[in-house]
Structures are given as structure tokens and as C-alpha cells.
Amino acid sequence: MATTYAALLRGINVSGHRKVPMAELRSLLEGLGHRNVRTYLQSGNAVFTTDRTDASEDELTTELEDAVEERFGFRVDCLVRDAAYLRAVADACPFPAAELEGKQLHAVYCSAPVTPDRFAALDREAFLPEDFALGDRVLYLYVPDGLGRSRLGDAIARPAVTKGLVATGRNWNTVLKLVEMTEES
The missing domain is CATH 3.30.70.1280 (SP0830-like domains)
Known part of the structure; x- marks a missing residue:
């Protein structure tokens, strides 16, 4: 098969x-x-x-x-x-993806499970309104002004957080396009 x-x-x-x-x-x-x-x-x-x-x-x-x-x-x-x-990641998004621009929402795919202890040192309140949520080997990242201006995105990319992981992010438009392309085959 x-x-x-x-x-x-x-x-x-x-x-x-x-x-x-x-x-x-x-x-x-x-x-x-x-x-x-x-x-x-x-x-x-x-x-x-x-x-x-x-x-x-x-x-x-x-x-x-x-x-x-x-x-x-x-x-x-x-x-x-x-x-x-890929479909499961898109379907499990905890943010209102349909209401956001693609640049405001990202999926950071990871090589292993992402656990809360990796992010314990981050003061989430300090980054608001930016936010993140953990999924199955994915981190959902909400950045209302885009990733290029995101302080939270920078903090999450630090080696102390990503140590031992391969992590690669895609904006929500790309997430959805990859779902579509894999389901067409």
C-alpha cells in the first residue's frame, strides 16, 4: 500500500x-x-x-x-x-486559524514530542498577545504581527528551548497547502 x-x-x-x-x-x-x-x-x-x-x-x-x-x-x-x-496537526490547531492571516499562525514541526518543561522558563505573559500551544510533535505559534517581528518566536528558537530537537516552522498557508498536496496523491 x-x-x-x-x-x-x-x-x-x-x-x-x-x-x-x-x-x-x-x-x-x-x-x-x-x-x-x-x-x-x-x-x-x-x-x-x-x-x-x-x-x-x-x-x-x-x-x-x-x-x-x-x-x-x-x-x-x-x-x-x-x-x-499533517491533517491531524491542522485539525487540532487550538487557535482560530480560519480567522487569522497565514503569517499570524505557524506550526513548528519537531522531531520529538514537545513537553511543557522545555518552555517552563518562558514568561508567557511577557510576550502577550503572542502565544503558543503544544501538540503532537508540533508547536502552534500565534504571532499577530508576523514571525519577523515576534519576540516569542525568537525566544522559542533559542538553543535552551530547542536543544536536542530538529524543529522547522511553516506558516499556516503552507501547513494547509501541504495537507492538500498530501491528500491529492
Whole structure:
């Protein structure tokens, strides 16, 4: 049985650094035996289908990270998540997503569960009206003025909070587009 996944690459094509052209990423994923490969934007979003029932998300992630390093000469942290997970993240959003602009809401996908103790040192009141909520390997981030101006986003990205995690964020428009793309396959 085939499964459709999204691959989320962290920190590529930012300010001309760590360039991974999307056509080459599609070719790389096809070379790994995946099909129906499509990319979205230039920021490291790919959707693919695989018939491999023996591979876990973690195994697919490691294969992709190794292949990117071999092809481009640098390692890129990646997360691979299936269509059902992406749908569940969108459906579980605790913020009024339909009422917000895409830039005001973000999903920060994480490689492991995010627990409240990681954020215990943050004074949430100091960041209001910005806020966050924890989900299944995801942090929902509400930033009414956008992420570029977010003090909470900066605080959450600090190594003390993200230590030991691969974390990569997507704005809500991208979250929904990836759900749509994985469900089309």
C-alpha cells in the first residue's frame, strides 16, 4: 500500500545560503525510489508517495538527509511526516486559524514530542498577545504581527528551548497547502 509524505527541509535557500534547487530536490527524491514528487515554494517542502511499507518516518528522514549531504555537500535537517499526521496537526490547531492571516499562525514541526518543561522558563505573559500551544510533535505559534517581528518566536528558537530537537516552522498557508498536496496523491 502506498503512503504519501511531506518532507520538510530546514534552513535551505535562505539569503542565498545552503542552496537546494527544487528541481534537484525532486530528482533526488525520485532517485530514492519515490514517485508523484512535487515541491512547494523554494523553502524546502516536498511531497512524495512511496510503496515502501518497511520504512518508518525516521528512516525516510535519515535517507533524505544522507542523500542531500551526498548530492549538495552539506547536511540539512529534515522531517518526514505522513498525510494523516499533517491533517491531524491542522485539525487540532487550538487557535482560530480560519480567522487569522497565514503569517499570524505557524506550526513548528519537531522531531520529538514537545513537553511543557522545555518552555517552563518562558514568561508567557511577557510576550502577550503572542502565544503558543503544544501538540503532537508540533508547536502552534500565534504571532499577530508576523514571525519577523515576534519576540516569542525568537525566544522559542533559542538553543535552551530547542536543544536536542530538529524543529522547522511553516506558516499556516503552507501547513494547509501541504495537507492538500498530501491528500491529492
